[in-house]
Amino acid sequence: MIKVSELSFLEEEVVDNYKFLHTIPELGFQEYKTAEFIEKQLKSYGVDELHTGVNNTTGIICSITGATPGKTVLLRADMDALPLRESTDVDFRSQRDGFMHACGHDGHVAMLLGAVKFLAENREIIKGRVKFVFQPAEEGPHPGGAHFMAESGLLDDVDAAFGLHLNTCSPTGSVGIPRRECTASTDSFSMKVIGKGGHGAAPYLAVDPIVLTSNIISSYQSIISREIDPRSTAVLSFGTIQGGDGASNIIPNEVFLNGTLRTFDDEVKRFIVKRMEEVAQSLASAHRGRVEFKVIEGYFPTINDERMALLVRDALLPLLGEENVDLADLANTGGEDFGRYLQDSPGAFYWLGCRNEEKGCTYMMHNPNMKIDLDALILGTQCHVNVALKFLMEE
Structure with a gap:
């Protein structure tokens, strides 16, 4: 394995790349300046194959072939930002008001670029081939960037896929590796609850969709708590309820609501969706109303x-020492479209700590005050290199 000292010459460049990328945040499928910068760097590194505009997106896929034949391993970084106004005090703040890299994707790109440069300069230690994916739109919109990268045909020969994500909840120098379940599916649902409007003083002459909605919401909680094995993680949450126009004495005709469903098992998901439909329709019938129910995968x-x-x-x-490498059941009900790559190839996704309380790097991801410990960046580059080489040597 490669030692930290062997990559120390890259640290300044990796940090500089990160700082520049942090100033130009772009939303999903709009990462034009980001992709332009990545392409320029990759050309200077002398990669073997370079595909830009992958599948009519801003995505980039490149590869480096080693000195001896072997298998193909994929390393991935996402590159999109969030619609947030940055509140940090760093001197490389976002130059685009209302947009911010608040989920570490700028760091992901910088770390992977470092890995590309090192491996391009050291092909003799590669047995096989490394493919690097710079992916758009992990944050969306649906269906996310991984879908387009995987469907491009450029990854059909991949034997294993690996990715990492910065984690502001864990200290710099630590890694969390989920043994199996890593992140959940991110299905959403919407529902129109239809009643019959009327005067609030005479509800018996109306069909109240608000009362019907409240019964549906309450009953849905029992699906999770009473019908799902507690060892099978599932989350069902409502995000929006809209009914009426603000008048206190008018029963509306309909109520709209939506929410999210998070699961790790497709059979569990199908069961919950089936029960959601059954419960909603039976309650609608009991309350003399109607329900239009839709699930968006x-x-x-x-x-x-x-x-x-x-x-x-x-x-x-x-690299990190036994005390800093945690292999455990670390399921996270957040979403991450890296799972699309794992539909086609075995692999693993893991979390790289970047929290440093002394430096004020303590805010959660998606917070306008979020910042990472820059010392984590060269470690991430090192992780990419060691994981890729380990797979190619052992397989």
Whole structure:
């Protein structure tokens, strides 16, 4: 495995790339300046293959072929930002008002660029080929950037896929590797609850969709708590309820609501969706109303291959030390479209700590005050390199 000292010459460039990327945040499928910068860097590194505008998106896929034949491993970084106004005090703040890299994707790109440069300069240690994916639109819009990268045909020969995500909840120098379940599916649902409007003083002459809606919401909680095995994680949350026009004495004709459903198992998801439909329709019938119910499928769950998770652990132990590498059940009900790559190849996704209380790097992702410990960046580059080489050497 490569030692930290062997990549120390890259640290300044990795940090500089991160700082520049942080100033130009762009939303999903609009990462034009970001992609232009990445393309320029990759050309200067002398990669073997370079595909830009992948599948009519801003995505970029490149590869480096080693000195000896072998398998193909994928390393991925997402590159989109969020619609947030930055509130940090760093001197490389966002130059685009109302947009911010608040989920670490600028760091992901900088770390992967560092890995590309190192491996391009050291092809003799590569047995096989490394493909690098700079992916748009992890944050959306649906269906997300991973879908378009995976469907491009450029990754059909990949034998394993690996990705990492910065984590402001864990200290710099630490890594969390989920043994199996990593992130949940991100399905959403919408519902129109239809009644019969009327005067608030005479509800018996109306069909109250608000009362019907409240019964549906309450009953849905029992689906999770009473019909799902507690060992099968599932989350059902409502995000919007809209009914009426603000008048206190008018029963509206209809109520609109939507929410999110998070699961790790497709069978569990199908069961919950079936029960949601059944419960809503039966309650609507009982209340003399109607319900229009719709489910919008989101990202696949990200489920690590346990053997690949163990490989990541073994690759990072010499780098970070046993006390800083946590292989455990670390399921996160957040969403991440890296799971799309794992539909086609075994692999693993893991979390790289970047929290440093002394430096004020303590805010959660998606917070306008979020900032990372810059010392984590070269470690991320090191992680990418060691994981890729470990897979290619062992496989």
